[in-house]
Amino acid sequence: MKKINIFWFRRDLRLEDNCGLYNALKSGLKVLPVFIFDTDILDRLSDKNDKRVDYIHQAIMKINDELKEHKTALKVFHGKPLAIFKQLSEDFEIDTVFCNRDYEPQAIQRDQTISEFLNEKNIQFSDHRDQVVFEPNDILKSDHSPYTVFTPYSKKWKEKVNTIEIENFPVDFSNFLNLKTDVISLQEIGFADTGIEYTKPSLDAKIIDSYHQNRDYPALDHTTHLGIALRFGTISLRKCVQFAQKHSETWLNELIWREFFMQILFHFPYVVNDCFKKKYENIEWRNDENEFKLWCEGKTGYPIVDAGMRELNQTGFMHNRVRMIVASFLTKHLLIDWRWGEAYFAEKLLDYDLSANNGNWQWAAGCGCDAAPYFRIFNPEEQTKKFDKDLKYIKKWLSEDFVLSRPIVDHKYARERALKTYKKGLS
Known part of the structure; x- marks a missing residue:
């Protein structure tokens, strides 16, 4: 059996300008490209109509189509990465597993586990800077x-x-292992077609x-x-x-x-669950479940907030300015723990990224690094006048009777309550 190298696709679902892939292809051995639908991640997703999983599936289908033109293919697995690599190490004589580095705590732990297993088998683990x-x-x-x-x-x-x-890294198709294989379907991994359409991103x-x-x-x-x-x-x-x-x-x-x-x-991996500024753990959040539900559904009576939440719920996207407004509203007007909002965004956002989502929510709540000071509280009506004065965005996402909705809390009252609560928690 001839020795091969493996390239493991993760957060780098493209062939062109892919640093780890480039290094694998110039290593001198034939390269087997693999992708793993990781059950450790997928099992945490309660909604099996997850557009992100559909997006990933379509992206790897596109990679596979391109590889097929060069008489090779992507080998796609569904399971736990460690079990998959155990199987691969039995099926092939592997010299090195190449990949691109990930910086999230759970990913670092996963890669450490895989690396240790491979080392026991005298297989090298070579990770590269790409994202x-x-x-x-x-x-x-x-x-x-x-x-x-x-x-x-x-x-x-x-x-x-x-x-x-x-640097930009070209792809040499001649160094892939000759392979014929099909990508497993969304249904085989327990997910449904969501209607999202993957198009190759461009600038x-x-x-x-x-x-x-x-x-x-x-x-x-x-x-x-x-x-x-x-x-x-x-x-x-x-x-x-x-x-x-x-x-x-x-x-x-x-x-x-x-x-x-x-x-x-x-x-500072503790920020996944805790405030970057630890004294902010003393803030007494109200955490009213009914008000949180109204915020999630876009029924707060503040049109700019409600339009943003409905855009998120319907599309998986929310405009960045509006993200700041809705996050400020949840943490300041309603005094609901930023972690509740962060978790909701994590569930709904197509572009959910742990570090950015966490950092931005902590920024909005005032408890993060380089955060807006706690006394900076967005006034939704003023934000509307500044950024949606003709109400075009609001009218796109809300029906005409939105003006009749009664706000769940008065801005002036909520602002004073937030200032008082934050001051007390931080004193």
Whole structure:
């Protein structure tokens, strides 16, 4: 049996400009590409109509179609990664398993377990940097501690990026193992067709050139919609950064925020469940279940909040400006624990990413690193006047009788209650 290498697709569902895949293909041995529908992750999803799983399935189908043109294919599994690699190590003589690095605590633990098993079998585990430009330890303060404030982090990031050449990695199809296999269906892994349509992501200069002017106005829908592509790696981050450097400093900052939150999660994994600023654990949340339900359903009586929640529930997307408004409303107006909102977004958002979702919710609640101060409380009516003055966005998602809905809480009263509660918890 000839030795082979394996490339394990994870958050990098593309063939072009894929660092780990490139390194596997230039290693000198034939490469078997694999993808695992990980039951440790899928079993936690209660909704079997999950659009994200459908998106992933369609993305790997596209990869497989492209590989078939070159007389190879993607070997797709459904199960626990450790069990799959045990089976692979029996079916093939493997030299090295290549992949791209993941920075979430559970993924780090998974990779540690796989690496230890492979080492016992004298198989190397080779992980590469692909979903970030800089590793969590690449951008540090002068005392080698991590940055916890965005502005100095981004300044250092930009200085450093100017000193390197961002590589792009071609794909050599001649080095794949000859293989014929079909991708298992969504139904075989216990999920349903959701109607979402995967299209290959692309960069639109028209949107990105004017991103700084239009991104805050939800009715314009003038954002890149690349969140899901970056989350699952169907577009190359390096390609996005190079494009942003030419077209938009504002969008480049958004990409840096993404890396900032990733390194926060890496260095401070306790933030998954706890406030970054630990004294915020003393805040007495009201956690009214009925009010939370009304917020989830878009029935708070505040049109901009309700429009946002209905957009989320119907599409799996919410405009970024509106995300800030609805998060502020939940944590400040209703005094409901940010973790409730974070969990709801995790369930509904197509572009859900643990580090960004966690970082942004803690920012809204005031308890995160570099967070808005607790006394900054968005006024939904003022936000509407500023960003949706013609009510185009609101009317798109709410029926005409939305103006008749009675707010579940008065803004002035809620603001004063929030200030009092936060002050008491932090004193």
